[in-house]
Amino acid sequence: MNFDGTQILIGKGAQAEVVSYQGYAYKIYRSSYPSEWIGFEMRQQKALNEAGLTPVRYYGTDDDHILKMDLIDGTTLEPYALAQDPLSFKMLAGAFAKIHEVDPTGVDIPPLAVTAGMGLTEENQGIVLPIIERLCAKMPSRICHLDMHFLNVMVPRGLSHLSEDTEFTIIDWINARLAPAVFDYARTYVIFEEFSKEALAVYKDQVLPQMWTQGVTEEDFADAVKACFIMRQREKN
Ligand SMILES: Nc1ncnc2c1ncn2[C@@H]1O[C@H](COP(=O)(O)OP(=O)(O)O)[C@@H](O)[C@H]1O
Numbered sequence: 001m002n003f004d005g006t007q008i009l010i011g012k013g014a015q016a017e018v019v020s021y022q023g024y025a026y027k028i029y030r031s032s033y034p035s036e037w038i039g040f041e042m043r044q045q046k047a048l049n050e051a052g053l054t055p056v057r058y059y060g061t062d063d064d065h066i067l068k069m070d071l072i073d074g075t076t077l078e079p080y081a082l083a084q085d086p087l088s089f090k091m092l093a094g095a096f097a098k099i100h101e102v103d104p105t106g107v108d109i110p111p112l113a114v115t116a117g118m119g120l121t122e123e124n125q126g127i128v129l130p131i132i133e134r135l136c137a138k139m140p141s142r143i144c145h146l147d148m149h150f151l152n153v154m155v156p157r158g159l160s161h162l163s164e165d166t167e168f169t170i171i172d173w174i175n176a177r178l179a180p181a182v183f184d185y186a187r188t189y190v191i192f193e194e195f196s197k198e199a200l201a202v203y204k205d206q207v208l209p210q211m212w213t214q215g216v217t218e219e220d221f222a223d224a225v226k227a228c229f230i231m232r233q234r235e236k237n
């Protein structure tokens with residue numbers, strides 16, 4: 001895979017850079033990133049394409065560290081959130097609702113219970129796995145994105161502000177798992193707790209109310225946050 005110099009950097013994550021090039025987006029991973037995970041990300045994306053949750057298709061390239069994707073002509077929600085656009089958190093709430101209402105039957109992504117213990121110490125497994133087991137027995141499993149934040153939601157380019165009917169595209173599905181929706185809300189809670197106390201306060205106020213209507217108790221949520229916090233620490237190490 002050779003770029004001819006006309007590629008433009010459009011995004012940067014912890015593991016990859018994204019460029020636009022000849023009408024497509026390309027995700028270029030660090031060479032240390034395991035290529036099996038890139039294969040997993042492609043399979044995840046296909047499952048979510050089939051579930052109707054994202055139109056963005058992924059394609060292999062001749063480089064096992066570069067993925068080709070349909071290009072979204074847009075920007076992330078982040079600049080709107082930073083400008084305190086009042087609809088940015090509402091859109092995040094809408095993104096959760098859109099995902100969780102999909103019937104997960106036959107959607108080929110792993111259950112959280114199957115992957116959650118990987119890479120954890122025995123002690124942490126002893127905390128995380130019983131929480132997942134308890135909440136899975138209590139509530140139905142849905143498709144959870146498990147990395148829902150402003151950089152993973154895209155809106156059309158050039159809007160001066162968001163409106164109620166702004167269309168959005170949810171990206172970056174590598175973490176998606178089948179699990180009770182409370183884990184999706186908890187994971188985002190842990191991310192905001194880490195990056196911005198102000199955002200966390202708005203998140204509690206504007207997004208979590210839609211979760212409390214779904215039969216989640218404070219204990220359930222606290223447990224899900226505890227499990228997500230431990231899994232997040234593993235990711236960072
Ligand atoms: N298909 C796409 N079209 C346009 N921009 C994209 C596309 N996919 C990702 N991006 C941009 O690249 C950034 C990083 O991509 P993402 O898939 O979220 O990678 P990471 O796993 O590193 O977070 C996104 O926040 C977004 O700005």
Ligand SMILES: [Mg+2]
Nearest residue numbers: 013151152172
């Ligand atoms: Mg991302």
